[in-house]
Amino acid sequence: DTGVSQDPRHKITKRGQNVTFRCDPISEHNxxxxxRQTLGQGPEFLTYFQNEAQLEKSRLLSDRFSAERPKxxxxxxxxxxxxxxxxxxYLCASSPTTxxxxxxxxxxxTRLTVV
Amino acid sequence: QQQVKQSPQxxxxxKGGISIINCAYENTAFDYFPWYQQFPGKGPALLIAxxxxxxxxxxxxxxxxxxxxxxxxxxxxxDSQPGDSATYFCAAVFGNEKLTFGTGxxxxxxx
Numbered sequence: 001d002t003g004v005s006q007d008p009r010h011k012i013t014k015r016g017q018n019v020t021f022r023c024d025p026i027s028e029h030n031x032x033x034x035x036r037q038t039l040g041q042g043p044e045f046l047t048y049f050q051n052e053a054q055l056e057k058s059r060l061l062s063d064r065f066s067a068e069r070p071k072x073x074x075x076x077x078x079x080x081x082x083x084x085x086x087x088x089x090y091l092c093a094s095s096p097t098t099x100x101x102x103x104x105x106x107x108x109x110t111r112l113t114v115v
Numbered sequence: 116q117q118q119v120k121q122s123p124q125x126x127x128x129x130k131g132g133i134s135i136i137n138c139a140y141e142n143t144a145f146d147y148f149p150w151y152q153q154f155p156g157k158g159p160a161l162l163i164a165x166x167x168x169x170x171x172x173x174x175x176x177x178x179x180x181x182x183x184x185x186x187x188x189x190x191x192x193x194d195s196q197p198g199d200s201a202t203y204f205c206a207a208v209f210g211n212e213k214l215t216f217g218t219g220x221x222x223x224x225x226x
Contacts, residue, residue: 004158033213033214035214040218040219041218041219042119042121042204042206042216042217042218042219043159043204043214043216044216045213045214045215048212048213056212056213091158091159093158103161104161104214105161106158106159106160107158108156108157108158109157109158
């Protein structure tokens with residue numbers, strides 16, 4: 001399977017715990033995006049990388065959130081001190097530089113439940 | 116601030132009918148308008164997209180109509196099939212960067 005891969009698919013955690021998600025993009029794609037989707041809503045942009053450089057962060061990305069893409073390949077999204085409001089589907093997408101967000105391919109997402 | 120408004124929230128269409136979903140945007144700097152299809156438990160998948168210099172684009176049973184002066188665009192699904200039952204999102208992009216999504220339309224095709 002050469003699509004975007006996300007791990008884990010589901011995560012249940014207690015409030016206050018830290019969680020980390022991983023995204024493996026399509027191998028030749030330079031850009032990697034993180035989105036958050038809550039029930040009944042469209043995905044909302046969190047942040048994106050061009051290779052290893054983080055180029056933009058949304059105001060949704062509070063200081064409890066941190067994303068990395070250390071070698072320009074896979075990326076991790078960490079949420080510290082989770083809150084119930086963090087419960088959502090976290091989606092990763094990748095695209096070639098020329099296509100940018102217009103040709104983004106999404107993974108299946110990580111569903112986070114904070115109890 | 117919601118920059119892309121989508122309607123209706125849900126839609127029921129008989130098999131063989133035409134499904135129509137509408138979107139409106141505010142930011143005139145947007146220069147690319149894709150539609151995504153999402154099935155339960157899956158990530159969104161690109162369906163069809165249009166640039167504002169074109170008023171219509173057709174791919175198979177899917178057509179985007181674009182009205183630049185009204186800042187509106189719509190998705191038409193002809194001969195709707197049960198397999199088209201999914202949630203559809205319109206989106207807008209500025210400068211080949213991030214997607215700004217609408218709130219989604221849950222489409223159900225009934226026999």
